[in-house]
Amino acid sequence: MHTSLSEKFGIEYPVFGFTPSEHVAAAISRAGGLGVLGCVRFNDPEELEAVLSWMDENTDGKPYGVDIVMPAKVPTEGTSVDLESLIPAEHRAFVDRTLAELGVPPLDSGAEHATGVLGWLHSVARSHVDVALNHRIALIANALGSPPKDVIDQAHEKGVPVAALAGAVEHARRHVANGVDIVIAQGYEAGGHTGEIASMVLIPEIVDAIGDSAAVLAAGGIGSGRQVAAALSLGAAGVWMGSYWLTTSEYKLGSASSEGPSAIQRALLGATSADTVRSRIYSGKPARLLKTKWTDAWSKPDAPAPLPMPLQNLLVSEAHQRIAASENPDVVAMPVGQIVGRMNEIRPVAEVMDELVEGFDSAVSRLDTLR
């Protein structure tokens, strides 16, 4: 499994793993891939600073990256506008009513209320870049557009390549024109924010459109060595996986106890590839989520239309906190892709990586016999 990108980053396998968990990201890098830590959840740059110091010490000197979220269309910044006042009362009433109907208890008295995700405001994302560039990061990736030109320049000055996700050919062309080094071609089946074109169609389209001007990572629906082999056959120089790491034993985010699978993981383990939905209810932009009673409630005729980013996440942030605390797998609010149908056991990252490599080898050997 050697490609131009495994060579460029000095990694054993061109397997790039996006994850919001530093424990998973470090394990991916230690296992020979490139762990990429999602920074959007860090509202406080000091917390990110501490986590990246931990990453520096727990990756055995292997490279790792960070992922930031700077939407090309800048959402209203919190500094000049009271965002909370822009949320209609009808929406708040719907959330309260739905949580009551689903039996989600209020937070314990004294519990700190979540402020919502602020990491996709440019001011906060810029603080992520400033912090990250003082650590030994090997990559900055950005979701929802190219990062601004000065951020790309800032990374390049430190010798750090920049990647950006693309859900359509025109996004990929724009990234290349803006100076992005690696395009992540992410198909419809992916977890999180995603476009409307399936990986099978999108990956070769983007590879052909951008030629040698940037390397392409394939994303969306990858969870086996056969799928890695397919992605490389389509012209990608590596894969970018997000959902599959959520059922690794190192993933503990959103879990009340360190023992056994969390409610989120139990919900994921039981889901089939048909149990996801693409909806604006998480962030205000279309994102693929696990289909649960919470997502079902938002698709009923009495549900209001989701608000634009960043208001929708502010609206549901306390609901997400209450849902997480309730530990009920039927009412989970969680991004995940269609590959969830293959996520059927909790395993360490290293075991997942071994299986990807073995599966890739046997897929390639099998193809060899077909010539």
Ligand SMILES: Cc1cc2nc3c(=O)[nH]c(=O)nc-3n(C[C@H](O)[C@H](O)[C@H](O)COP(=O)(O)O)c2cc1C
């Ligand atoms: C729980 C979760 C959170 C995600 N959050 C982000 C994010 O903050 N930034 C980003 O660039 N991509 C994010 N993504 C998308 C992943 O980077 C990746 O492109 C996607 O998961 C690939 O498709 P797959 O889910 O089929 O592996 C997220 C995906 C998941 C499952």
